[in-house]
Amino acid sequence: MEEEQSATDHEVFLRLFTRFEGNLRAYVASLLPTRDGVDDVMQESSVVLWRKFSDFDQTGVDSDFLGWAFMIARYEVLKYRRRRATDRLQFSEDVFELLASEAERTCTTQIERQLALHECLKELESKQLAIVKAVYEDGSRIKDVAEQIGRSPTGLYKSVARIRERLANCVRTRLNTSAEGLS
Amino acid sequence: MTIPHRDIDLINGYCNGSLTDDDFSELESRLRESHELRQLLIEYRSIESAMPSALASGTMEKAQASATKKSRVIRRLKIALLATAAGLLLMFGLYFLRPSSEPQLATLDSLTGSVRWTGTGGQVVDDVQSGRALTGGTIECLSVDSSANLEFPDGSTVTISGMSALTISDDGRKELHLREGNLSATVTSQPEGRPLRLLTPTAELEVLGTQFDVIAADTQTKITVNEGVVRVKRLTDGKFTDVKSAHSLVATIEAREPLVAIAVQEPIRVWKANLGQDKTAGDWLPIAHALRIEIGREIEAGELDADRAKEVYFKRLDKFEVDDGFLTAVPRRTGREEQPVIYLISLNIPQRQAGPILLSERSRLRVMGRSRIPQEATFSLAARNHDRTVAGRYGVKQRVEATFDIEIEVSELRELGDGTSAVGLEAFVLDCFANEPGLELAHVELLGPEE
Numbered sequence: 001m002e003e004e005q006s007a008t009d010h011e012v013f014l015r016l017f018t019r020f021e022g023n024l025r026a027y028v029a030s031l032l033p034t035r036d037g038v039d040d041v042m043q044e045s046s047v048v049l050w051r052k053f054s055d056f057d058q059t060g061v062d063s064d065f066l067g068w069a070f071m072i073a074r075y076e077v078l079k080y081r082r083r084r085a086t087d088r089l090q091f092s093e094d095v096f097e098l099l100a101s102e103a104e105r106t107c108t109t110q111i112e113r114q115l116a117l118h119e120c121l122k123e124l125e126s127k128q129l130a131i132v133k134a135v136y137e138d139g140s141r142i143k144d145v146a147e148q149i150g151r152s153p154t155g156l157y158k159s160v161a162r163i164r165e166r167l168a169n170c171v172r173t174r175l176n177t178s179a180e181g182l183s
Numbered sequence: 184m185t186i187p188h189r190d191i192d193l194i195n196g197y198c199n200g201s202l203t204d205d206d207f208s209e210l211e212s213r214l215r216e217s218h219e220l221r222q223l224l225i226e227y228r229s230i231e232s233a234m235p236s237a238l239a240s241g242t243m244e245k246a247q248a249s250a251t252k253k254s255r256v257i258r259r260l261k262i263a264l265l266a267t268a269a270g271l272l273l274m275f276g277l278y279f280l281r282p283s284s285e286p287q288l289a290t291l292d293s294l295t296g297s298v299r300w301t302g303t304g305g306q307v308v309d310d311v312q313s314g315r316a317l318t319g320g321t322i323e324c325l326s327v328d329s330s331a332n333l334e335f336p337d338g339s340t341v342t343i344s345g346m347s348a349l350t351i352s353d354d355g356r357k358e359l360h361l362r363e364g365n366l367s368a369t370v371t372s373q374p375e376g377r378p379l380r381l382l383t384p385t386a387e388l389e390v391l392g393t394q395f396d397v398i399a400a401d402t403q404t405k406i407t408v409n410e411g412v413v414r415v416k417r418l419t420d421g422k423f424t425d426v427k428s429a430h431s432l433v434a435t436i437e438a439r440e441p442l443v444a445i446a447v448q449e450p451i452r453v454w455k456a457n458l459g460q461d462k463t464a465g466d467w468l469p470i471a472h473a474l475r476i477e478i479g480r481e482i483e484a485g486e487l488d489a490d491r492a493k494e495v496y497f498k499r500l501d502k503f504e505v506d507d508g509f510l511t512a513v514p515r516r517t518g519r520e521e522q523p524v525i526y527l528i529s530l531n532i533p534q535r536q537a538g539p540i541l542l543s544e545r546s547r548l549r550v551m552g553r554s555r556i557p558q559e560a561t562f563s564l565a566a567r568n569h570d571r572t573v574a575g576r577y578g579v580k581q582r583v584e585a586t587f588d589i590e591i592e593v594s595e596l597r598e599l600g601d602g603t604s605a606v607g608l609e610a611f612v613l614d615c616f617a618n619e620p621g622l623e624l625a626h627v628e629l630l631g632p633e634e
Contacts, residue, residue: 025232029231089202107229132234
């Protein structure tokens with residue numbers, strides 16, 4: 001009986017975690033500067049979420065899971081920050097708190113953002129798409145990518161910044177359009 | 184929303200990992216003020232975090248389709264369950280099955296004197312040999328004539344000398360902890376974003392590729408940069424500055440003074456120690472305390488009337504400068520069987536100097552102090568060539584007893600190993616040690632040839 005319950009818990013947990021993993025990753029990424037840090041915290045958070053899943057009230061709506069997961073991920077980010085206290089690019093406490101509160105609101109719409117981004121990527125020129133793939137698919141550092149493709153790091157930083165801005169504008173427009181369509 | 188270009192540049196720099204510390208401080212300050220900027224940062228980071236899955240071919244279509252087809256959801260959940268289980272298994276497996284052999288971080292290229300190695304497993308090797316492959320761990324020079332030269336796979340070299348302790352590790356970038364002592368480093372170009380990090384009790388250094396020297400003690404660290412640039416952060420208040428070539432900087436624990444690097448000046452030939460400030464080994468007793476103790480003993484012995492104590496105290500105090508006092512030798516282990524403990528006083532010679540101290544042929548070292556028992560004391564200078572390579576330790580033995588005032592010709596100082604002369608070299612540490620306790624120094628001065 002206990003095993004049956006555990007198997008059900010597993011399925012419910014995985015359904016919720018899979019559904020909201022993107023939101024959670026976006027939230028953690030908003031609070032940490034490096035992809036390695038985000039991966040570490042996501043791994044720790046997933047383990048803690050599963051361990052504590054029996055404490056989570058499953059009778060509510062699915063979005064309750066996201067609020068609960070944000071809370072646990074925030075705690076894991078704080079633990080990570082303490083471990084890496086001497087790292088560069090660590091936001092001070094007050095800025096961290098401001099970002100954490102606002103990220104919770106923004107990251108609830110991450111699934112829609114992902115869908116919009118997928119469409120926006122199609123609008124990029126082939127050269128720009130190649131840069132995006134080189135930088136984001138393997139998680140390589142921009143400096144290393146620049147070396148591989150024979151460009152200066154500064155030049156590639158600027159290209160990536162332009163692409164980032166273009167994609168952000170595109171995603172923002174698509175999200176606004178779909179929101180207007182619903183109203 | 185209208186966001187200034189500069190702010191957008193800062194956010195992009197943050198996402199690119201290319202911000203300088205100054206830029207980062209500016210970004211933090213702007214984020215405090217601007218809700219729009221915080222939104223932009225979160226938006227950019229959210230988009231970046233979604234990029235890998237959005238790039239994966241057809242991911243979104245699958246995601247949308249799966250939302251409407253339960254059978255696919257179940258299949259995906261099963262795959263996810265397996266993936267999670269595999270992930271957890273991998274996590275624990277990696278922990279328990281991690282290889283017992285740690286990666287080699289450096290090679291002990293050469294050494295002199297007594298050197299100890301403690302690896303990450305905690306195994307202590309006292310008779311460490313040159314050529315040994317070093318994993319993460321701590322290397323210690325146990326005596327004043329010890330030195331150890333480490334070579335890293337990228338060609339960087341680090342030398343510690345005198346009583347020094349250095350811990351090495353590599354977490355994607357080289358990290359060194361100099362607990363105490365003297366270090367000279369030639370660091371080859373490090374990968375951008377992963378500078379070599381050197382920590383001392385009072386400072387944190389970030390090095391991309393340069394040549395520099397460090398003298399570290401509990402309360403202060405002196406950094407002299409000979410080539411390139413080193414970023415130095417004072418740990419007490421977090422302030423940092425870039426130290427350029429031919430500049431030096433002292434980061435103290437008190438952080439009362441501005442953190443400013445000063446240009447290294449031409450070598451000087453005379454120097455007078457401020458024992459209280461320059462010491463890195465020894466117990467400092469300010470003259471006021473020393474006189475109180477002295478007078479107390481005289482009263483106890485019946486040599487002085489207690490009513491006259493105050494008068495005598497101020498009369499004697501008048502003869503001294505405010506910085507005067509006594510530096511008492513403290514016990515230090517040597518790692519040698521024949522003399523396991525020595526009593527040591529150590530001074531950083533150029534701690535407050537902008538320029539190196541050049542040892543001329545007719546220069547003399549004047550040392551005043553006292554010794555509770557008659558004994559032989561060794562006076563030695565650590566000195567190096569003008570090109571900053573460590574040359575060695577040069578010393579001479581002198582008999583000391585009661586109150587002494589001695590002068591030592593620099594030409595008398597001989598390398599403790601091969602007997603070569605110190606003349607023409609630049610001194611950076613003075614050590615005075617004896618086999619028995621009770622040695623105190625009150626005055627140390629290098630006199631020029633003409634004096």
